[in-house]
Structures are given as structure tokens and as C-alpha cells.
Amino acid sequence: MIYEKSKQLFDEAKRYIAGGVDSPVRSFNAVGGTPLFIKNGSGSYITDVDGNRYIDYVCSWGPLILGHRDNDVMEAIKSVLERGTSFGAPTDLETELAKIIHKSEGGPEKIRFVNSGTEAAMSAIRLARGVTGKDKIIKFNGCYHGHADSLLVSAGSGAMTLGVPSSPGVPQSLASDTIVLEYNDDKSVADCFDKYGDRIACVIVESIAANMGLIIPKKSFLKTIRKNTRKYGALFIADEVLVGFRTCYGTAISKMGIDPDLICYGKVIGGGMPVAAYGGKSIYMSEIAPEGPIYQAGTLSGNPLGMAAGIATLKKLKKLDPYKYFEQLNSKLCSGLHKSASFHKISIDTPHAGSIFSIFFSNKRVENLLDVKNSNTNRFTRYFRSMLNQGIYFAPSPFETSFLSTEHTEDQISTTINAFDSFLEQEVS
Ligand SMILES: *Cc1c(COP(=O)(O)O)cnc(C)c1O
Numbered sequence: 001m002i003y004e005k006s007k008q009l010f011d012e013a014k015r016y017i018a019g020g021v022d023s024p025v026r027s028f029n030a031v032g033g034t035p036l037f038i039k040n041g042s043g044s045y046i047t048d049v050d051g052n053r054y055i056d057y058v059c060s061w062g063p064l065i066l067g068h069r070d071n072d073v074m075e076a077i078k079s080v081l082e083r084g085t086s087f088g089a090p091t092d093l094e095t096e097l098a099k100i101i102h103k104s105e106g107g108p109e110k111i112r113f114v115n116s117g118t119e120a121a122m123s124a125i126r127l128a129r130g131v132t133g134k135d136k137i138i139k140f141n142g143c144y145h146g147h148a149d150s151l152l153v154s155a156g157s158g159a160m161t162l163g164v165p166s167s168p169g170v171p172q173s174l175a176s177d178t179i180v181l182e183y184n185d186d187k188s189v190a191d192c193f194d195k196y197g198d199r200i201a202c203v204i205v206e207s208i209a210a211n212m213g214l215i216i217p218k219k220s221f222l223k224t225i226r227k228n229t230r231k232y233g234a235l236f237i238a239d240e241v242l243v244g245f246r247t248c249y250g251t252a253i254s255k256m257g258i259d260p261d262l263i264c265y266g267k268v269i270g271g272g273m274p275v276a277a278y279g280g281k282s283i284y285m286s287e288i289a290p291e292g293p294i295y296q297a298g299t300l301s302g303n304p305l306g307m308a309a310g311i312a313t314l315k316k317l318k319k320l321d322p323y324k325y326f327e328q329l330n331s332k333l334c335s336g337l338h339k340s341a342s343f344h345k346i347s348i349d350t351p352h353a354g355s356i357f358s359i360f361f362s363n364k365r366v367e368n369l370l371d372v373k374n375s376n377t378n379r380f381t382r383y384f385r386s387m388l389n390q391g392i393y394f395a396p397s398p399f400e401t402s403f404l405s406t407e408h409t410e411d412q413i414s415t416t417i418n419a420f421d422s423f424l425e426q427e428v429s
Contacts, residue, residue, distance in 0.1 A: 001389055005049040009037045030397035031384045041068025043407035046393060054393035055412050057402040061395075062242050062267040065355065066316055067407030073271050076312035080304050088299060093307035100314045101269065101277070104245070106254025108263055108279030112288060113302040117241035117266035118146025120276040121204060123296045124262045125150060127278070128202035128235040130294035131287050136196055138203040140183040142369030142399075144211035145204055145239050145264070155180035183209050183368045184217060186224040197232035202262075204237040207253035210401040211242070212372045213358035214351040222258050229261070235284070241266035241276060242401070245314065247354030248323055271313030273306035322406045326355040329404055329413055333357065336417035344424040349375075355404040359383070372399065379427065386423040392416055 014020035021027045021035065028035045036048040044067050046056040059065065066073060080093070098111045114120050125137055125148070137150060145151045153163035153175045163178040165171070179196065181188045183205075193200065203225050209215040229236040238260035243252040245268040253260055261284060266276030279285065289295045334350040334357060341348045347363035360366045361383070362375035380398040387394055392415075394402050 001052050001391075002050050003034050003036065003048070003052075006037045007034045009049060010034050025395075025397055025400065028396045030399070031381045033385065035396075036393070043067040043069075044405055044409070044412060052391070054388070054391050055408075055416065056393050057404070057416075058393055058395050059403040059405050060272060061400075062246065062356075062403050063270055063272045065246065065268050065403075065405055066271070066313060067405040070271075070313075070316070072316050073309050073312045076308040077273075077305055080308040083304065085305060086300055086303050090302070091304050091307070093304050093311065094302040097269070097307050097310045097314070100311060100318075101265065101279070104314070105248050105250025106259075106263070107250055108285070109282040110285035111265075111277050111279030112285070112296065113275060113277045113307075114296075114298055115274045115276065115300055115303075115306075116146065117239075117264065117276045118148055119298070120241060120264040120266055120278040121145035121151060121237075121239055122148035124237045124264055124278040124280075125202060125204060126296065127262065127284060127288060127294055128237060131284055132201045132233060132235065134199050134201040134234070135177045136179060136199045137177065137201055138179045138181060138189070138192060140205055140209070141180050142183055142212035142215075142372065143204075143206045143209055143239070145206075145241075149174050150178050151204075153178040153180060155182075182370070183212075183215060184221050185368070186218070186220050189221075189224045189228060193228040193232050193234075197228070197234075200229075200232060200234045202235040202237050203229055204239055206239045206242070207251065207256070208243045208247070208353055208356075210356060210358075212369050212399050213360055213366065214353070214356055214401045215366060215368065215372075216351050216353060217256075218367075219256070222253065222256060226258050226260075235261040237262045237264065239264045243353075243356070244268060245317060246356055246403075249317060249321070252353070268313065268317075269310045270306050271309035273303070273309040274300075275303070275306035275310050320406060323354060325406070326404055329408060329410065330355065330357055332410065333413045333416065336413065337420055340417060340421040340424055343421075344428050346379075346424055346427065356401050357404075358401050360398070382427070383420075383423055386426065387416075387419055390419040390422065392419050 039049045047053045149170045152167045154166040162176040165175045238253040244265045248255045262280035330352045349360045349362045360375040361379040377398045
């Protein structure tokens with residue numbers, strides 16, 4: 001395939017935009033080569049500026065669960081656009097979307113809309129610290145909750161030591177209030193609460209980890225978090241920015257039988273517009289300004305265009321109820337990949353749930369970030385490039401999840417398995 005125009009546009013972008021992109025993973029740094037500049041999308045396809053067409057398993061990193069340019073979403077945006085783009089005053093659309101989310105599986109009593117998942121997680125943590133009067137938070141290695149300072153923190157050396165900034169610009173003083181533990185490690189959660197319990201404001205966790213590839217939580221892991229947060233009066237924040245409405249019509253954590261205190265939403269609930277939210281029990285949400293003293297605000301929060309896209313998306317999901325279809329496509333894909341891999345004697349792990357999945361070139365089941373790092377990431381890079389050349393667009397990094405939309409078909413799954421088979425053929429030759 002030819003990527004000439006993308007290359008030219010990227011060179012020009014680099015002169016005026018930091019790194020040529022507005023979000024780092026778009027740069028293809030992890031896999032090399034030029035990022036594709038996209039001309040348009042349609043259903044489950046995207047077309048780049050050089051005219052190459054791809055089956056799109058990125059779906060704008062998750063929001064486009066109905067595929068590109070869904071008719072209902074486009075119509076909803078157009079009809080609201082007639083009224084104006086933003087008022088900085090309430091509209092009925094915010095209440096409508098809030099109600100829809102409230103009524104969904106595991107939906108919060110009250111919600112507050114913001115513009116990005118980053119803001120949702122940051123605000124939920126401020127709320128948890130505000131209501132508990134405690135400062136320390138627990139997060140898990142490899143979970144992503146946006147780029148707020150308190151969350152750009154890695155584990156220090158040794159278990160349960162002070163966190164260290166994972167980016168220059170994050171003060172050590174802030175990082176040291178973030179405790180970083182391994183995902184799926186119940187024992188370290190229990191030990192940490194034994195040691196610091198009375199100083200912990202909250203635990204924030206991805207209900208299904210999907211920002212180090214996809215990692216399914218062990219049942220006991222989330223249960224241990226729930227038990228200890230209750231026991232010590234800390235809040236349980238379920239970050240559902242990515243998985244919300246992707247494994248069921250609502251939160252994945254509720255489906256797993258756990259009742260968190262606060263929930264972060266994003267991606268799907270905005271239908272491709274910049275919308276996210278945090279919500280939870282009224283006793284906590286009533287502490288947010290203006291009702292309570294904990295401050296949080298936003299000029300474009302609850303923006304009518306975003307609300308309209310979100311309402312149209314969730315209404316359509318409710319009507320279509322595509323979750324069985326997703327499971328079906330996902331099983332077909334993953335079993336096809338495994339069949340091809342075992343034929344070529346190459347080990348893979350393909351964790352999947354609802355409409356999300358990922359591929360690790362690993363000879364063991366991947367349970368945490370260390371397992372991901374120990375997988376064959378060089379092979380992943382070759383796989384990514386091979387698939388791209390065969391017209392299939394996956395996330396350009398082994399640390400990302402892939403997405404299905406309602407527009408993906410069984411035929412496209414077969415095409416994808418065949419392309420994977422061709423790749424493995426090259427790998428072993
Ligand atoms: C994408 C994501 C975020 C951040 O959302 P942005 O809208 O990119 O700020 C937070 N948490 C999780 C789990 C995410 O997947």
C-alpha cells in the first residue's frame with residue numbers, strides 16, 4: 001500500500017503540532033511508520049487520504065460502537081445543530097441522557113457530565129478525597145484513567161512504596177499519595193489496606209483492564225477491593241470510560257455483581273463527541289458544587305451536540321441489543337485466530353469480552369502488565385504492519401484493545417482470520 005499523502009500531511013503537521021499529533025498513540029511510535037491520516041469513515045470501514053480502505057478495529061478508540069456515520073447519530077446531531085452549538089445554560093438533553101444512563105445496568109443515582117474521561121476520573125478522585133477527608137489513592141499498574149497528575153504515577157521499587165511520577169511535570173509530592181499495585185493481585189490490596197487503611201480515600205480501577213491490552217479481572221480481585229473499601233470507609237471508583245456499554249447495556253462491573261460507589265463513563269456515552277461523566281450514589285454526588293462544597297465545572301460540559309450524539313447512541317443500543325451478536329463475532333474471531341496460531345505453533349492469548357478483544361503473542365495467560373511486557377512485542381509490530389498492509393486497521397500498539405461495532409460482519413471476521421493466517425505463514429517461513 002502507498003502512504004504518500006499521509007506521509008506528507010504528517011511531515012507538515014509535525015511543523016505546527018507537537019509531535020504532529022494531538023494524542024501520543026496516534027503517532028505509530030510503538031509500531032514505526034507513518035500514522036494514517038483519515039479522510040472518512042463509513043460503517044466498519046475507514047479510508048485514508050491515499051485512498052486505502054481498511055476494516056477498522058479501533059473505532060476511534062471505542063466510542064463508535066455503532067460504526068462510523070451511523071444514520072441515527074448523524075440525524076440527531078444535525079437536528080440539535082439547528083438550535084445552536086452551545087449555550088452555557090442547561091438544556092433538556094442533559095437530563096434525557098442522565099435518565100437513560102440512570103436506567104441502564106448499574107446506572108448511577110446521580111451523574112455529572114464532563115468533556116473527557118480524564119476529567120471524569122480526576123473529578124471522581126477529588127470527590128472521594130473530599131467526602132472521606134483522606135488523601136491517599138490506590139491505582140493499578142497498567143490501568144489508565146486519563147492524564148491527571150495524581151494518575152500519571154508508577155509503582156516505586158518494592159511493593160507499596162510511594163508512587164513515583166511517570167511523567168516529568170508531575171510533582172513527587174502528589175505522586176507520593178498514589179499507591180500503585182499490580183492488577184489482579186488481591187493479596188497486595190488486602191495488605192495495603194492493613195497498612196494504610198485509615199489514610200486511603202479511594203481505589204480506582206478499570207472494571208475490565210483495557211489499556212494494557214485487554215485483561216479480564218479475577219472475580220476475587222474486584223471483590224477484595226469492594227470488601228476492603230467498605231471496611232475502611234474508602235470509595236470504590238469503577239472506571240468504565242472504556243468498557244461502559246461495551247459488554248452489556250451499562251456497566252461491566254454491575255454484571256460481575258459488584259456495586260461501586262462512583263462510576264466514570266466516557267467513550268460510548270458520547271457517540272463520537274467529547275462527552276464523559278462521573279456518577280454514583282446521591283450521598284456522594286450531593287457533595288459536588290453547587291449543592292455541596294467540592295468544586296468541579298466546565299464551560300462546554302453537557303454540550304447539546306454531545307448529548308444528542310450520546311442519546312442517539314444509547315437509544316439505538318437499547319433497541320438493537322447487540323451484545324449477543326458481539327459475543328458471537330468475538331468468539332468466532334478469537335477461536336479463528338487460535339486455530340491459525342496453533343496450526344503454525346505460535347502461542348497467543350486472546351482475552352475478549354463483549355465487543356472488545358486483544359491479541360498477545362504470549363505463551364501464558366496474561367494477567368497483569370508484567371505479562372504484557374513479557375509477551376512478544378516485536379512480533380506484535382510485525383503483525384500490526386502485516387495486517388495494515390492487508391487492509392485491516394488494529395490499534396498501533398500491543399498495549400491497546402481492539403473494538404467491534406454493530407457494523408462489523410461475520411465476513412469481515414473471516415477476512416481478518418485469513419489475513420492473520422497469512423501473517424503467521426510469513427512468521428514461520
Ligand atoms: C480513554 C480512557 C480514559 C481517558 O479518557 P479521555 O477521554 O481520553 O480523557 C480514562 N479511563 C479509561 C479506562 C479510558 O479507557
